[in-house]
Amino acid sequence: MSNDYQLTFKPDDLLQIIISSKDVKAALPFNLPVLASSPSAISAQGIPKLQSYLIDGKGEVEFPVLGVLKLGGLTRIEAIDLLKDKLHPNYLKDPIVNIIITNFKVTVIGDVRNSRVFQVENERVTIFDAIGMAGDLNISGVRENVTVIREEFNKKNKYVIDLRSNNIMTSPVYYLQQNDLIYIEQNTSRIQDAAYTRSTGLFISLASVLISLITVITR
Template sequence: MKNWNFLALCFMIIAFSSCISQKQITYFQSPVADSTALAEEITNKYVPIIQPNDLLSINVNSLNPEASSFFNPYAAADRVPTFQTVNGQVPVTAVVGYLVDTQGQVQLPLVGKIKVLGLTSAGAQELIQEKLKNFLKEPTVAVRFLNFKVSVLGEVTRPSMFSVPNEQMTLTEALSLAGDITIYGRRDNVMIIRETNGKREFGRVNMNQRDLFKSPFYYLHPNDVIYVEPGKARLAYADRFYTILPSIIGALSLIAVILRR
């Protein structure tokens, strides 16, 4: 038994000998140590803009509920799930709503096509509400995005896709939902892949530094992909494990033979 314990201890020492410093895994570091509370103005907050192929929930109400229901064909099916979807998959109920066509328009019953391209959800609400005054008495409209989702991949605890019910998610929130970056993930070089107006951007954010909050990639956009690279410790561990695996198997076999005698 002592031989087995000694072998296990040796294996653990070898496996975890790659050193990861505290500085590499500490978030929001400041160049100067300062214990005073600081207040910074938020200047990079993101408000989603309607683009082609967006999926919208448009909920209509008025003084005549029966007449309003005619404009709500998706009312029972456009519920947005909580942040994390079941088994990491976006359920069918999250993808039913009004599709914005390639010209940036949505088509409502009776009203016809309404151009909402480039508007915020609040702006679309005002526009649609004005159009409905010809059909309803004192209409009110609620518009929200149904396809605001982000994906988190790489060295995180729970890689997955997450739906965003409130039209705003930050990089730190997305990583928290994914169970945080593992001890082996690179916090200093987190990649955000973003598609906007037919172009793909690749942003890099250093989670170790406090100035990440000023990055244009801190507030996430719909369909952003976050990728956390493995660090050198992970690669070194993998290489070392497969290098010493034959030796470990041989040692275990030898000890098994000795113990049987």
């Protein structure tokens, strides 16, 4: 069984959409103006930065000239084809469309070395890539019961996978989508050890208090 990777655009995605053509001037109205970011220590003028389109809660963006476009729910190829159909032949001949997600991120939490949100430049990221960015699982992390939370069609879906399985590469969460959350749980012995340590500390504290009281009373 194959696992065809298909990234789907979602609300709150920030997209850089660049339209180009042999006729450079004709393509200019379909691109957002370039802004200069804050000056850096290297350059007093700042670094040019492309603006991004925010996909709203309806899955739409406001695009120059073309107006409102529904990009939410589309794959990159589908979105590119949509824009090409809108542009050709009325506005541009053989337009070239490039789309990049600028806020692609995944979150890894639980029993790993470095729990946090990771900004990902390469959108083709696997669950092993994300765990690697988190410094791998701790020795007490449960590898056979890893949870991935993914938002699909305005609903949070939970997937449970076994990292040791031979079939993991066919899982729908082997390739991660933007905003996926990976949770690694602790094994039961680690949880029991932690509970024992807390109980032992409490017992020692109570014993110390009782010994102090007995000492005061018997003087």
